[in-house]
Amino acid sequence: MRKILIGLMAFLLLITLVPAKKAEASTGHHTVNVKTTLNVRENPSPRAKVVGSLKNGAVVYVYNTEPGGWSKIKYNNKAGYVASGYLTPNVSSSSSPSNSGGEKATVTASPSLNIRANPSPKAKIIGSLKKGATVYIHGTEPGGWSKIMYNGRYAYVASSYLKKEAQESTYYSYGGYAYADANNLNVRATASKNGKVIGQVNRGYEFYVYGTISNGWAEVSYNGRTAYVATEYLYFY
Structure with a gap:
């Protein structure tokens, strides 16, 4: 014992x-x-x-x-x-970006505008938008294409059939993430093309996005401070 x-x-x-x-x-x-x-x-x-x-x-x-x-x-x-x-x-409630986080535009095509999976006239058609429908542009692609949100994913429509709405700059809260979609992308101190450049990143760099501004800028976290990047060069997810 x-x-x-x-x-x-x-x-x-x-x-x-x-x-x-x-x-x-x-x-x-x-x-x-x-x-x-x-x-x-x-x-x-x-x-x-x-x-x-x-x-x-x-x-x-x-x-x-x-x-x-x-x-x-x-x-x-x-x-x-x-x-x-x-x-x-961090606990994220959604992995998809807000549908209202881009530049507002109205569809002018009659009777409808095709939505494609990729920015090409030969790309698969995954849906359509009726004339007068409201969309939010999250970026543009060469060849006259605009990137929009459709059924929770990015899709593309012909930019020539979109009429951007003239409006004062509006801030949209986002609270999500985005990748840089271009090399040598300028990160600025203010939301302006004339804003001081405080850094540059390459394609694939990941930002936390606090929100987007209707004038085409995203408010992001960069090296521990708030900064701004052009939304047309970001891929939200």
């Missing part, structure tokens, strides 16, 4: 000495939760070179996790590492 008690005590002592596993962030979009700023490091180590920082509230995408409580993110279009303990996972 004594041997059993000694063995049980030894087992209990052993499990109390095993260190608890550090909490790690899962892959996906996360929000930075710090009082000041969160250092971004070159490698997953507290001694690694600091290559930048993220402000509280910045949104990042975690690609994977590393031992020791580190998360791999994209920073300035390169891999970087941040402490997982300062990241809070």
Whole structure:
């Protein structure tokens, strides 16, 4: 009996000495939760070179996790590492962009305008819009095509049959994500072609989009600050 008690005590002592596993962030979009700023490091180590920082509230995408409580993110279009303990996972209610997040236009074709799967007159027809229907343009493509939302996905219509509505700039909340759809895409400090360029990104760079403006700009999170990118060069998802 004594041997059993000694063995049980030894087992209990052993499990109390095993260190608890550090909490790690899962892959996906996360929000930075710090009082000041969160250092971004070159490698997953507290001694690694600091290559930048993220402000509280910045949104990042975690690609994977590393031992020791580190998360791999994209920073300035390169891999970087941040402490997982300062990241809070985002819960998205929808993976599809809002249908009202672009520039408003009216269909002028009679009796209807074909909606195609790709920006080509030979592309598959997936639907149609009657004359007078309202659509929201999310971007344009070479050859005179406009990108719209149709049944929860992007589709294309001939731009020549759309009449854009003249209106004051309106802000549409979005709260989703978009990829850059062009190389050397300027990121600006204000929503204007004359706004100061604070950075450039290439095709595939991912932005968190706070909202879109009817004058053709998207308000995004960029390196921990609010910035603006032309919506015609973004692919919302």
